[in-house]
């Protein structure tokens with residue numbers, strides 16, 4: 083390993099630092115980006131990046147890459163496990179079509195120039211499993227977001243309006259699960275599912291608790307902001323996958339109107355495509371993307387990610403257990419239901435997005451509409467892997483957002499239903515290369531609250547991707563095939579200053595960090611002691627002292643104390 | 645008169661995965677020897693594990709010796725002929741689309757899995773999962789014919805949608821599970837038959853057990869009513 087790198091003559095795009103396609107050199111020492119004077123030129127390994135694009139490594143802020151859901155998906159979909167990507171040799175065996183094995187996940191991210199990936203829904207009681215899997219994903223930095231929106235402690239404290247206990251509980255839970263932030267999935271709806279139901283609005287009463295989804299969301303946002311966690315509340319809205327749900331999404335976004343945070347949003351709404359449907363049935367369904375984009379654009383404290391479907395195989399897996407059952411009934415496909423005791427649940431259903439299927443084509447169009455109509459400073463590029471499809475097709479989304487011509491070609495092969503049910507055909511917006519770089523790097527890093535990620539300024543982690551693309555020459559409107567190909571496989575992927583991919587081939591295996599947030603110093607941890615003892619003795623199958631993940635069990639933990 | 649003769653050089657310590665088809669016969673011996681196969685996790689050349697000789701010009705492979713640890717023989721073949729002089733390993737004739745495979749010994753599991761056309765004849769016994777769908781897939785054998793002169797194991801023709809499987813001896817349990825079309829003929833006896841069968845026909849010469857969700861109509865059993873099936877089970 084070279085402890086110094088000199089990346090020479092590349093064309094750098096670094097949105098966070100205002101660098102717009104400038105020819106410049108980047109210097110790396112001991113895993114960080116440094117000033118030129120910090121390195122000794124004759125010791126540094128020189129990488130010739132002439133006529134190539136140099137950017138920060140990609141940051142995937144929302145994917146399902148570890149834990150009981152993806153593993154159940156693998157188990158129930160043996161047909162996903164027949165694509166052999168790599169035979170064990172210098173690297174480990176990598177298998178999978180869209181659902182990948184743990185090593186394959188790390189390898190595919192690295193090949194694409196991505197260097198960080200966040201597991202977006204960790205069932206708290208399954209935290210150890212999640213971390214065991216994260217520890218089997220090489221190449222990238224990672225973290226996991228435990229789910230809070232249906233946890234009985236949360237419902238109790240929200241009902242009692244006890245913010246001090248809620249804060250202490252969040253701090254306790256994030257520490258115990260070695261988690262990173264507060265994920266909320268269909269707040270109240272998964273608890274209702276325990277009785278076979280769901281919630282249908284922000285004001286439904288959650289059975290057994292005197293609370294509503296509205297109160298759960300606002301209380302969790304308030305607690306998260308008071309704790310000053312790196313990442314804001316990360317919300318999977320109520321009524322996912324239901325025609326007409328865009329109104330609930332708009333309403334949920336507006337709940338944080340007026341709440342301020344200087345460094346980031348106070349609410350991130352995830353895989354919005356699945357929550358952006360107008361109409362009142364699958365026959366009258368239409369895009370609600372425009373209303374959502376307008377709402378997000380008009381606010382200065384909300385971000386979203388796309389949840390873009392990719393035509394082909396996918397597996398729906400969410401903590402939204404009632405939705406998964408609805409999907410199973412709709413498609414007749416295999417279904418697995420998961421119960422995580424008093425914390426919530428999850429479900430898994432295989433799906434394939436077909437271009438000629440009117441609803442699938444509309445979902446595809448809505449994802450793109452959201453990407454195009456929302457300010458580039460507020461929408462992150464995701465597929466909600468593997469719900470919308472493979473993360474390996476991010477380059478397709480990047481190219482589509484930049485080229486109307488490419489979209490016109492694609493529109494010809496999809497169901498004509500899209501023409502009347504969405505505005506995609508009429509949208510002329512073409513994002514710039516700088517914008518899509520922001521949407522895949524600096525923006526997700528800011529949304530997550532990781533100041534050393536997603537940019538190439540001095541002090542940043544030396545997570546760097548070099549692509550075979552000259553931004554000074556490329557015509558992003560017309561050269562979409564070239565763009566797609568360039569972003570599919572990085573010429574170089576550099577992680578913490580280590581060269582992991584060279585000329586599109588992996589050259590080294592590397593183990594990234596697992597971030598976790600320690601907010602215990604920000605709350606009165608004694609306040610919840612009695613409740614923890616009581617709930618664990620009454621309701622859990624495990625003892626309190628056996629619950630959770632110790633830091634020393636993790637391969638490369640990175641504790642962030644706030 | 646025969647084209648390619650392939651003989652194992654040794655007894656294999658781990659299984660070999662060799663997707664060899666009669667298409668090999670269109671190559672010269674040196675090219676055939678360079679054909680890539682897996683020996684355990686190692687990718688090796690056919691010539692490292694097998695002796696290869698060439699005689700004549702038929703599109704035919706003769707596999708001479710014990711191939712019971714060699715998997716995927718004839719996988720995806722579309723024409724020509726393979727004769728296995730001994731036993732053959734799992735997945736023989738999987739996804740086959742045409743041509744003929746004759747196995748003079750016994751066949752292992754997954755014989756003719758998801759095959760679409762062509763013919764497989766086994767002179768000895770065969771294992772489980774003949775003509776089945778691979779786990780997770782919706783449709784098994786959809787065409788062609790498989791004949792077993794001896795006995796066969798469990799799970800025969802699961803999810804099959806077309807073609808014919810004929811077993812001259814006895815078979816095990818779960819015959820024609822989730823069957824959607826085609827015909828299974830068993831001259832001897834077998835265990836449970838027809839679970840979740842939707843269509844197609846199963847004819848049995850000997851004893852068998854039927855799941856209780858079949859109804860007797862004009863001398864044949866029709867079911868599985870559990871899935872509103874109209875499959876037919878009858879005595880041969």
Ligand SMILES: [Zn+2]
Nearest residue numbers: 144202353466
């Ligand atoms: Zn998700």
